[in-house]
Amino acid sequence: xxxxxxxxxxxxxxxxxxxxxxxxxxxxxxxxxxxxxxxxxxxxxxxxxxxxxxxxxxxxxxxxxxxxxxxxxxxxxxxxxxxxxxxxxxxxxxxxxxxxxxxxxxxxxxxxxxxxxxxxxxxxxxxxxxxxxxxxxxxxxxxxxxxxxxxxxxxxxxxxxxxxxxxxxxxxxxxxxxxxxxxxxxxxxxxxxxxxxxxxxxxxxxxxxxxxxxxxxxxxxxxxxxxxxxxxxxxxxxxxxxxxxxxxxxxxxxxxxxxxxxxxxxxxxxxxxxxxxxxxxxxxxxxxxxxxxxxxxxxxxxxxxxxxxxxxxxxxxxxxxxxxxxxxxxxxxxxxxxxxxxxxxxxxxxxxxxxxxxxxxxxxxxxxxxxxxxxxxxxxxxxxxxxxxxxxxx
Amino acid sequence: xxxxxxxxxxxxxxxxxxxxxxxxxxxxxxxxxxxxxxxxxxxxxxxxxxxxxxxxxxxxxxxxxxxxxxxxxxxxxxxxxxxxxxxxxxxxxxxxxxxxxxxxxxxxxxxxxxxxxxxxxxxxxxxxxxxxxxxxxxxxxxxxxxxxxxxxxxxxxxxxxxxxxxxxxxxxxxxxxxxxxxxxxxxxxxxxxxxxxxxxxxxxxxxxxxxxxxxxxxxxxxxxxxxxxxxxxxxxxxxxxxxxxxxxxxxxxxxxxxxxxxxxxx
Numbered sequence: 001x002x003x004x005x006x007x008x009x010x011x012x013x014x015x016x017x018x019x020x021x022x023x024x025x026x027x028x029x030x031x032x033x034x035x036x037x038x039x040x041x042x043x044x045x046x047x048x049x050x051x052x053x054x055x056x057x058x059x060x061x062x063x064x065x066x067x068x069x070x071x072x073x074x075x076x077x078x079x080x081x082x083x084x085x086x087x088x089x090x091x092x093x094x095x096x097x098x099x100x101x102x103x104x105x106x107x108x109x110x111x112x113x114x115x116x117x118x119x120x121x122x123x124x125x126x127x128x129x130x131x132x133x134x135x136x137x138x139x140x141x142x143x144x145x146x147x148x149x150x151x152x153x154x155x156x157x158x159x160x161x162x163x164x165x166x167x168x169x170x171x172x173x174x175x176x177x178x179x180x181x182x183x184x185x186x187x188x189x190x191x192x193x194x195x196x197x198x199x200x201x202x203x204x205x206x207x208x209x210x211x212x213x214x215x216x217x218x219x220x221x222x223x224x225x226x227x228x229x230x231x232x233x234x235x236x237x238x239x240x241x242x243x244x245x246x247x248x249x250x251x252x253x254x255x256x257x258x259x260x261x262x263x264x265x266x267x268x269x270x271x272x273x274x275x276x277x278x279x280x281x282x283x284x285x286x287x288x289x290x291x292x293x294x295x296x297x298x299x300x301x302x303x304x305x306x307x308x309x310x311x312x313x314x315x316x317x318x319x320x321x322x323x324x325x326x327x328x329x330x331x332x333x334x335x336x337x338x339x340x341x342x343x344x345x346x347x348x349x350x351x352x353x354x355x356x357x358x359x360x361x362x363x364x365x366x367x368x369x370x371x372x373x374x375x376x377x378x379x380x381x382x383x384x385x386x387x388x389x390x391x392x393x394x
Numbered sequence: 395x396x397x398x399x400x401x402x403x404x405x406x407x408x409x410x411x412x413x414x415x416x417x418x419x420x421x422x423x424x425x426x427x428x429x430x431x432x433x434x435x436x437x438x439x440x441x442x443x444x445x446x447x448x449x450x451x452x453x454x455x456x457x458x459x460x461x462x463x464x465x466x467x468x469x470x471x472x473x474x475x476x477x478x479x480x481x482x483x484x485x486x487x488x489x490x491x492x493x494x495x496x497x498x499x500x501x502x503x504x505x506x507x508x509x510x511x512x513x514x515x516x517x518x519x520x521x522x523x524x525x526x527x528x529x530x531x532x533x534x535x536x537x538x539x540x541x542x543x544x545x546x547x548x549x550x551x552x553x554x555x556x557x558x559x560x561x562x563x564x565x566x567x568x569x570x571x572x573x574x575x576x577x578x579x580x581x582x583x584x585x586x587x588x589x590x591x592x593x594x595x596x597x598x599x600x601x602x603x604x605x606x607x608x609x610x611x612x613x614x615x616x617x618x619x620x621x622x623x624x625x626x627x628x629x630x631x632x633x634x635x636x637x638x639x640x641x642x643x644x645x646x647x648x649x650x651x652x653x654x655x656x657x658x659x660x
Contacts, residue, residue, distance in 0.1 A: 296501025297449040
């Protein structure tokens with residue numbers, strides 16, 4: 001199978017596109033042209049890879065999870081250690097790429113949205129590194145449940161603007177960031193934190209994160225002499241999953257599994273399971289799967305994990321779901337918290353609540369595997385930021 | 395042809411500016427929307443832009459976010475908006491343009507939406523998150539029912555794109571006065587922004603009349619900002635006026651006064 005998505009109009013199958021106000025069209029066209037320029041520019045690639053190595057700390061290890069493997073007694077389990085990236089999650093791969101692009105485009109002001117605060121911290125970090133003005137929009141509710149990250153962003157020199165409209169979470173922070181961009185379109189670069197938004201963002205963010213899958217592929221070849229049988233990653237907007245899945249899409253025998261947040265359960269009405277409960281629609285500039293009311297209004301999502309607490313998903317995931325290349329499965333809040341406990345006690349790794357959803361799915365997946373097989377889980381972030389939430393359950 | 399009502403408004407107006415008034419359907423409550431439209435018409439509005447409320451209106455400022463929330467909370471949906479239009483149509487032939495985001499329309503079903511809108515008596519549509527790139531989703535249905543699809547141009551729209559938008563638009567072209575979201579603003583700043591690109595607008599948009607909107611809140615603003623164009627749109631300032639007076643017993647009179655003042659001055 002040859003995989004070439006997106007089309008030049010930004011479509012992954014029937015999903016994607018550019019559903020934005022006219023004011024943003026010139027900005028997206030400018031971004032698209034600038035990105036096309038750097039994509040095949042060796043000097044950009046060199047600068048990007050240098051920073052990933054010397055600043056982010058790549059390549060990240062592919063750790064054999066010995067005790068977890070023994071515990072399940074089936075396939076061998078490896079963890080791709082994005083939690084060891086500078087700032088504690090995969091998010092910084094993308095912010096490094098986008099800030100380099102912003103510099104080449106001559107933009108002086110950076111804006112971003114954030115849910116859990118990881119993307120906000122990763123953006124504030126690269127802005128500090130390059131001496132750029134940084135404004136981060138964050139739902140007022142999230143600024144309270146992720147206070148540590150608010151303090152980190154402020155220390156890094158970013159201005160954090162709490163968003164009090166709507167549900168006061170990631171969805172509304174994104175609305176507000178887009179409103180800022182519409183207003184300050186001439187000098188401002190919007191660093192989107194996931195594989196969402198209008199074209200070219202879903203493609204560009206995926207490309208900046210594909211390093212996760214590329215490294216996994218060559219590391220596993222060295223250790224096991226083969227490709228994985230399963231790759232598992234959590235999906236909110238879906239950036240860490242796209243990053244690790246993308247280099248394996250054409251290898252059809254590699255089973256790709258995206259784990260979405262079911263919240264209290266997919267039928268509970270308090271969920272973020274976009275594929276289990278969503279339908280196609282337009283949010284934040286692209287056509288994808290969405291949680292919505294029976295009037296076509298955007299529904300409120302719920303997940304214990306702020307990073308997965310989003311009613312949409314990237315359009316490329318919607319396409320991969322359509323063509324059945326990736327299987328999407330739901331994991332509840334409770335199961336995710338059990339995943340935190342399992343990974344912490346067995347491997348000495350405290351995963352982020354987002355990541356814990358992927359870890360928790362091992363309980364379902366592992367009994368169906370065999371001893372010769374290999375499972376890779378993307379350990380997308382570390383759990384320090386979530387200790388306040390986790391503490392309530394231990 | 396439904397969009398003929400729009401065309402004839404511009405013909406009848408001659409040299410006088412055409413005034414479009416925006417109100418969110420279902421704000422401040424669904425039952426009064428037809429009354430508001432009648433009041434707007436009787437006090438001088440030439441075209442009604444009726445907002446279809448959406449939970450995440452990312453091109454709108456706080457005023458329209460607020461009116462949209464209120465309208466949704468009270469159960470305003472697309473079917474109820476068609477009912478409001480039908481009610482207005484019993485007595486009025488004022489052009490009605492529905493303005494809103496694409497998602498509720500997709501959810502409702504695009505084909506069914508345009509069919510019902512046409513039969514209710516809607517004349518056209520402004521869909522702020524559907525640029526010409528994505529128009530394939532809706533264009534054929536608008537053509538089928540002779541409904542006007544109205545696109546926007548902004549200060550940063552290139553000449554070439556303005557010509558494309560003019561070609562694609564029917565009824566009129568909506569010129570966004572400033573880069574930003576909807577909402578009342580300092581009139582001088584808006585006028586300055588428009589003065590920087592009005593020559594390009596006039597040179598490139600030749601097929602359709604142009605109405606300018608975003609930031610207009612008074613007669614003076616309207617005169618200054620729309621000079622050289624065919625007219626203007628007022629939205630947030632009207633909703634702010636209703637918000638200030640509703641539900642006092644004279645809120646509808648105050649609304650009429652506001653509209654007359656915009657149209658004729660004090």
